[in-house]
Amino acid sequence: MKEQYRIHFKKFFEKNKNIISEDKQNDFINFDGNPQTFRIVSFLESIKDTHGLNLTYSTLATSMKYPVNSCTGNKKTNKSDQDIRYKKFGYFKSEEEFAKKVLTETGLLDSNNNIYRHPLAFLLEAADDIAYSIGDIEDGVKKGIFTITDILNEIKDDIGKDRLEKINKSIKESYIEENAIIYLRVNIQEKMIEDVVQEFMKHYNDIMNGNYKYELLLESESKNLREKLKNILDKLILSDHRIIQTEISGGKALTFLTTLFLNEFSKEEFAKCVFIKLKYSENKIDIQNNSYKLISKSYKKLYETKLKDIMDNKGFSDFKEEIYYYSFLLITDYISGMTDSYCINLYRKLNSIDIY
Structure with missing residues (x-):
């Protein structure tokens, strides 16, 4: 899945270079399961608040196998230059502030910005x-x-x-x-x-x-x-032809869904709808976008709550990059949380065809 994601987002950002900053683009171009896991346990799996599973700092630090962001991590080096901390990355830009707090509280990030692995x-x-x-x-x-x-x-x-x-x-x-x-x-x-x-x-x-x-x-x-x-x-x-068949069909489904959501959520019209709801109407009206309606209610609630928390008094032109960034994260949250069968069945339903 991550290779499919990387390819799609890389192509998308080549055509839309300025839609979000390069450091945010790196989160998607280098998408990996490790930062997504940190996002899940620290934010997405929320019941009463927006702190995920409310795990201890030490547990979160242990789960963060690569204690760096997507710009610092993903270093391809030879054996002599290898440093496991930078092989991949451990958190997205969206969780960077909290990740650094976790690292600081556990003594893994010191006052000189030296980073250590738990x-x-x-x-x-x-x-x-x-x-x-x-x-x-x-x-x-x-x-x-x-x-x-x-x-x-x-x-x-x-x-x-x-x-x-x-x-x-x-x-x-x-x-x-x-x-x-x-x-x-x-x-x-x-x-x-x-x-x-x-x-x-x-x-x-x-x-x-x-x-x-x-x-x-x-x-x-x-x-x-x-x-x-x-x-x-x-x-x-x-x-194994069954594994090959599943990979091919899953690739088709993933390509379709990623393209569908990216095309919709990258439109300025969509970003304006989100902005208007957050700034003026709160929960009185829904965002009128069919693709957005497919997303689970729990993810949408967290998405809207997060944007509202960081919105302050910004106007649309100053805030639309954040809307795009968190909208793209919403795509990865939704699709990465799917089982293989759910992903393929959704593809079939949306196309009214058999995938094979």
Whole structure:
């Protein structure tokens, strides 16, 4: 999804260069799940207020794997220049003020603007990578795309002799293939977790002092194992026609919906309607735009509340950039929150055709 987003927004901003500032454009051109997650937990998942799940600062700081914005992050460097803090970015411009407060309160942003990663973010990143590395492979075995033997042949040199014997023994004792793949998954995860913990303890002082720059899993003894699992996963994606079909149909739906909302929400007429409602009519009238009506009420309420909070006494010409920016965020909020099936079904309904 993020690649589709990046392509669409990049093309859009090439044609509409001055609609919002470049630093705001970067949020969309470099769209990623990490800042969207921070936006969800700190703002979108709200019930009584606009503070999201009301998580503690330390929890939020841990979830912010890349403690920088979209202009500072996304640095493509070689191994010697690698600094994990800047690999991607952790928050949008819309959450920057709050993100910096989180970092300051947890001691990760000092008075000299030095930024550090929360120590637990290293473990969260590794846990996420470990789960992803093996989860879809288990699904591939269940679908019959490859066998447990195929996987073992690929990773036998990296799993360790004792663990390999343990896995083979468990598989032989299992009469059900579903149980065998569970044994395999658990043992692979145990190996990777142990190696990550060892790497964390080995560099504990550097991590706690903010001097460690790398991904734990990729520096651990499970580095090659992780790469081989990734290769198996790539084969799964390339060989399964169901996955390919879903990606193609999902791409069509995403292209259509993103284009639809961008075309509507970038019109000055729409921005004026939003401005008039916020400044003069409050909740007495609705914004008369069919595309806007598709958005869930909870997202629209947060969108309008946020704009009203930052509006002050600005006129339309001084405020329209903010309307456009938060309107584009509304698009990403709505579409990124869709399941695959919801996205495709909405595409079908709006076009009155079968997607395939």
